[in-house]
Amino acid sequence: MARIQALPNHLSSRFYPDDYFTRINWLEVFNNKNPIELELGAGDGSFLIRYAKAHTGINLLGIERLLGRMRKIDRDTHKAGVENIRLLRIEASYFMRYLPVDNSVQAVHLYFPDPWPKKRHHKHRLVNASFRQQTMRILQPSGMVYLRTDHEDYHNQMLEVFDEEPLFVPAETPQPLMDIKTDFESEFNQKGIPTRHAAYLLQA
Numbered sequence: 001m002a003r004i005q006a007l008p009n010h011l012s013s014r015f016y017p018d019d020y021f022t023r024i025n026w027l028e029v030f031n032n033k034n035p036i037e038l039e040l041g042a043g044d045g046s047f048l049i050r051y052a053k054a055h056t057g058i059n060l061l062g063i064e065r066l067l068g069r070m071r072k073i074d075r076d077t078h079k080a081g082v083e084n085i086r087l088l089r090i091e092a093s094y095f096m097r098y099l100p101v102d103n104s105v106q107a108v109h110l111y112f113p114d115p116w117p118k119k120r121h122h123k124h125r126l127v128n129a130s131f132r133q134q135t136m137r138i139l140q141p142s143g144m145v146y147l148r149t150d151h152e153d154y155h156n157q158m159l160e161v162f163d164e165e166p167l168f169v170p171a172e173t174p175q176p177l178m179d180i181k182t183d184f185e186s187e188f189n190q191k192g193i194p195t196r197h198a199a200y201l202l203q204a
């Protein structure tokens with residue numbers, strides 16, 4: 001695979017925290033007080049960029065652990081002329097645990113996370129009780145978590161994990177949000193594999 005060159009800093013949407021143990025000051029990252037939303041495992045950034053374009057009043061942070069993908073999102077963000085995206089290359093569960101301030105995030109988007117289909121690998125799945133706990137910590141009251149997967153068993157796990165916490169109330173995913181598909185999703189849907197989705201609102 002061709003190596004994707006890094007964008008020069010002045011064109012890049014990536015940021016680098018001063019350290020990885022201090023909670024992020026969103027105002028310093030985005031230079032405004034707009035609501036913060038996160039996409040974890042942003043892949044090639046297809047959702048992130050489309051969503052950011054459609055919601056210029058929201059600050060979007062894309063999390064991705066792979067360098068090549070991060071650089072691709074960065075280039076595509078620049079090409080699209082989108083200004084409300086910032087990108088952080090980091091492992092998502094570490095990020096959730098250590099970096100966002102309590103009650104500071106309006107929505108968490110998690111689409112097609114790696115399903116780890118073998119039973120002995122389920123422990124690697126991102127959505128588990130600890131993920132729920134961190135999501136609850138960082139969401140503001142009435143904040144939302146939006147989940148999508150093609151994988152039936154992982155979908156059931158997502159429902160079990162969030163249904164266990166009474167403060168998370170099952171909610172509808174608005175149709176305009178469902179209409180913004182990720183590239184993985186389009187590929188799956190074209191093969192006849194449906195999107196399984198869920199959304200939860202954190203009770204105020």
Ligand SMILES: C[S@@+](CC[C@H](N)C(=O)[O-])C[C@H]1O[C@@H](n2cnc3c(N)ncnc32)[C@H](O)[C@@H]1O
Binds near residue numbers: 041113
């Ligand atoms: C199956 S892809 C889905 C990408 C995108 N959300 C989509 O739907 O098109 C999963 C993505 O999450 C990233 N990823 C998986 N586990 C991660 C983790 N623990 N932390 C950060 N990124 C992760 C992978 O590198 C990959 O880009």
